[in-house]
Structures are given as structure tokens and as C-alpha cells.
Amino acid sequence: MSIYRDPEKIAAYLESWIKEKFAEAGASRAVLGISGGIDSALLAALLAKALGPENVTGVMMPCHSMPIDEEYAALLADAIKIKRAKVDLSAVYDAEVAALEAGGAKPDGLAAANIKPRLRMITLYSIAQQQGALVCGGGNKDEITMGYFTKYGDSGVDLLPLADLLKGEVWAVAEYLSVPREIINRPPTAALWEGQTDEAEMGLTYKELDAYIATGEASEAAKEKIERANKRSAHKRLFPPMAKLPDNL
Known part of the structure; x- marks a missing residue:
């Protein structure tokens, strides 16, 4: 029995969920970063179906990035x-590093x-505020479980529509929605430095992660890595602790 849910049903549910959340916020436009990767590609496709492509802005934000990333992002858009x-x-990045130095x-x-x-x-957020739009992020269940995201970076969004999708489901739904095959076949990477890939950095395959999250089954080495990463990154999934003064103060 497959651990993955039906991509057609997932797509239909998420399209409805996106429409509901935008209606609740009184918003009709979405902004997201597009990197040429599978997660942002699927997110863009879902937002386009739910809101209409004319209401979705994909922002390419090269930062000493490889030119191929921009080519894939443009292909998607x-x-x-x-x-x-x-x-x-x-240039902004260079200025920040120079100021810190x-x-x-x-x-x-x-x-x-x-x-x-x-x-x-x-x-x-600057672009979204000008448009009266919501910022949407492409974090999936594997990344959230592992804490494989930057606090107040790619997790700094208004909505996370893919948050309950295993990586295998991301690929399956992307294929169902006809995301370009070149993007589906790309090795997942956060593109933080040249040659970086998600699986190499985590020391785990997405297949291993999916299986553990869905069933709790994995090799002892994989279990230890996942559970340690999940515990270490717990603060990323929580709102910062807020002090509450006692009533008798």
C-alpha cells in the first residue's frame, strides 16, 4: 500500500483551501518566490488554479545565484x-556582509x-504590501519536520499550502498539474551555494524521510538523524516565547 495520497484529490483540496484562506483574509492576490525548484513550482501552479494566473506574481530573486535557476524560474512562469x-x-547581500564585517x-x-x-x-513582503497580496511559501512536510528552512527567511510567509505534503506527493501533484518536466526532474536544492542539494546536506533521501514521517519506519541511523533534527529545530515551528506577568505583580 502506498504511503502517498491521490494527487488529484490533493490538488482539489488545496485549491479549495487556498480560496478559503484568501477569502478569510479579504485578499485576491498572491506573491511567492520562484527559484526554479519543484516546491515553488507546485505552489505557483496551485495558486494560479485557485486565484487565476493574473493574480499571482512569481518573484525571481537572484543573489549570486547560478543563471540556470533563473532560467528554470522563467520557464515555470x-x-x-x-x-x-x-x-x-x-548587491544588497554584499552590502549587508560588508556592514557586518x-x-x-x-x-x-x-x-x-x-x-x-x-x-x-x-x-x-515589500511587493505584497504594495499589491495588497498575501505571501505564500512552498515549505513541505519533510522540510518542516527536519527544520530544513531558514527561520524568518523562507518560513516568513502568510500561508504554507504544501505544509502537509510529503516530498513524494509534491512530485506527484506537480506532475498531475503539468509542471514542466525539466523542473520535476531537477535535484531538490535550496541553492544556498553552488552544488548544494537538499539530500546531501541532510544526509537523508526524501524517500527515507517520507517513509519515516508516514509510517515511523526507517533504519536506526535515519531515525536518529530525523529525530535529532526535529528536536533541535523545534523553536523554528513555534511562535517566540512571550513573557506573561503574574496577576499579583
Whole structure:
């Protein structure tokens, strides 16, 4: 028996859910980042079906990125006929790193890489505010379980329509909605640095992650990695703790 749910039913449910959430917010337009990856591609396709492609803006935000990413993002936007915009954040990123260095806090490693998704979050909200739109994110269940996202970066959105989808379901629904095959076949990557892939960075395959999330079954090594990552990243899935003063203060 497959651990994956029917892609046609998933697509129909999420189209209805998106319409409901936008109606509740009194909004009719959506803004999302498009990277040429499978998650943002599926999200864009679902938003286009639910809201109409004329009400969806996909924003390409290169930041010392590989040119191929922009080519795939443009391919997606043209295929599903959504609006697209481009904001090159490379110079902004360089200025931020230079300012940190001047202040004695030069970032490296993940601290430097995570500046990029946080700049993208700022960009999306600026565009959305001008349009009266909601910012939508493409985080899926695997990434959320592992904490494989940047706090106040790609998780800084108004809606997460794919949050309950296993990665295998993301691929299946994308295929059902005729997302370009070139995007479906791309190795998943956050594109934080050249050659980076999700599975290599996590040390797990999406097949292993899907199986564990759906059934609890995995090798002992995979279980240990997933449970450790889930525990370590718990703060990412919670609103910051808020102090409440006692009544007798």
C-alpha cells in the first residue's frame, strides 16, 4: 500500500483551501518566490488554479545565484502564465556582509548563507504590501519536520499550502498539474551555494524521510538523524516565547 495520497484529490483540496484562506483574509492576490525548484513550482501552479494566473506574481530573486535557476524560474512562469518580477539581491547581500564585517561580525558558513532567504522574505513582503497580496511559501512536510528552512527567511510567509505534503506527493501533484518536466526532474536544492542539494546536506533521501514521517519506519541511523533534527529545530515551528506577568505583580 502506498504511503502517498491521490494527487488529484490533493490538488482539489488545496485549491479549495487556498480560496478559503484568501477569502478569510479579504485578499485576491498572491506573491511567492520562484527559484526554479519543484516546491515553488507546485505552489505557483496551485495558486494560479485557485486565484487565476493574473493574480499571482512569481518573484525571481537572484543573489549570486547560478543563471540556470533563473532560467528554470522563467520557464515555470511562462508555462503557467503567472506574472513575474525580478529583483537582484546580490548587491544588497554584499552590502549587508560588508556592514557586518565593518562591525566586527563578518558572517561565514550558514550565517552568511541564511542572509539570502531573509533578504528574499523582506523583498516578498515589500511587493505584497504594495499589491495588497498575501505571501505564500512552498515549505513541505519533510522540510518542516527536519527544520530544513531558514527561520524568518523562507518560513516568513502568510500561508504554507504544501505544509502537509510529503516530498513524494509534491512530485506527484506537480506532475498531475503539468509542471514542466525539466523542473520535476531537477535535484531538490535550496541553492544556498553552488552544488548544494537538499539530500546531501541532510544526509537523508526524501524517500527515507517520507517513509519515516508516514509510517515511523526507517533504519536506526535515519531515525536518529530525523529525530535529532526535529528536536533541535523545534523553536523554528513555534511562535517566540512571550513573557506573561503574574496577576499579583
